[in-house]
Amino acid sequence: MKISTEMLKGVLEGIVLQIISGGETYGYEITKELNQHGFEDLVEGTVYTILMRLEKNQLVTVEKKKSTKGPARKFYSLNAAGQKTLETFWQNWEFLDQQMTHLKEDNHVQ
Amino acid sequence: MKISTEMLKGVLEGIVLQIISGGETYGYEITKELNQHGFEDLVEGTVYTILMRLEKNQLVTVEKKKSTKGPARKFYSLNAAGQKTLETFWQNWEFLDQQMTHLKEDNHVQ
DNA sequence: GCCACTACTTAGTTTTACTATGTAGTGGTA
DNA sequence: TACCACTACATAGTAAAACTAAGTAGTGGC
Numbered sequence: 001m002k003i004s005t006e007m008l009k010g011v012l013e014g015i016v017l018q019i020i021s022g023g024e025t026y027g028y029e030i031t032k033e034l035n036q037h038g039f040e041d042l043v044e045g046t047v048y049t050i051l052m053r054l055e056k057n058q059l060v061t062v063e064k065k066k067s068t069k070g071p072a073r074k075f076y077s078l079n080a081a082g083q084k085t086l087e088t089f090w091q092n093w094e095f096l097d098q099q100m101t102h103l104k105e106d107n108h109v110q
Numbered sequence: 111m112k113i114s115t116e117m118l119k120g121v122l123e124g125i126v127l128q129i130i131s132g133g134e135t136y137g138y139e140i141t142k143e144l145n146q147h148g149f150e151d152l153v154e155g156t157v158y159t160i161l162m163r164l165e166k167n168q169l170v171t172v173e174k175k176k177s178t179k180g181p182a183r184k185f186y187s188l189n190a191a192g193q194k195t196l197e198t199f200w201q202n203w204e205f206l207d208q209q210m211t212h213l214k215e216d217n218h219v220q
Numbered sequence: 221g222c223c224a225c226t227a228c229t230t231a232g233t234t235t236t237a238c239t240a241t242g243t244a245g246t247g248g249t250a
Numbered sequence: 251t252a253c254c255a256c257t258a259c260a261t262a263g264t265a266a267a268a269c270t271a272a273g274t275a276g277t278g279g280c
Binding site: 006009027028044049052069 | 256257258259260261266267268
């Protein structure tokens, strides 16, 4: 099973924030992690554009570190604004989740 | 609480399908119903574009009926393809929901 | 006659993710 | 040492979906 790409809009940014909140990480690793957790078709390009957006919106701090396996990695961490945004994201998600549950149950005629 | 608009992309079409599956209805009514169920900021224009997409994609049948309160209403019903799409939508939603739950629990460091 | 409410339509914009491609560093191996 | 696989980041252009904003039109009440 894979997730329809349109359904991810507005959710993917929160997902990436959540992963970063679990500990300093970088784009390539985030992509691999998501690929192994249901987001099979997600490619690097998508993750990098999100990371750049997060940086532009000042939700993360970035630190470049050398790797033994390739080019230098850009490690991302959440700052206070990022934490706040993440909390708001989960509140929104939970609210939407509730509405969807109601919608399905209330409206289920059959 | 209102739902962030970006989070709705790809979800709203399923929501509208679900509402129609509960019984023949029309755009204006769907809008009002959603406005009263957490989707406060949703406006008619958005619903109508979705309805036209559903019609274009042949997921619904349309019947025009006179109203005593204004212009004629366009009543929508799901056809077989619409039912199928709705089922797939809920499967996708549930899968995403599960992934989100895992993501939040597995990754929750604090 | 005007207004509120009902009801549908649509052109243009914004946001977000995808497609596709490119650049570059490291280590293994033939 | 030349090549390849893998690691790692960047970005221009496109597509999809919802929003903004404005319009048209019918009905009944005051």
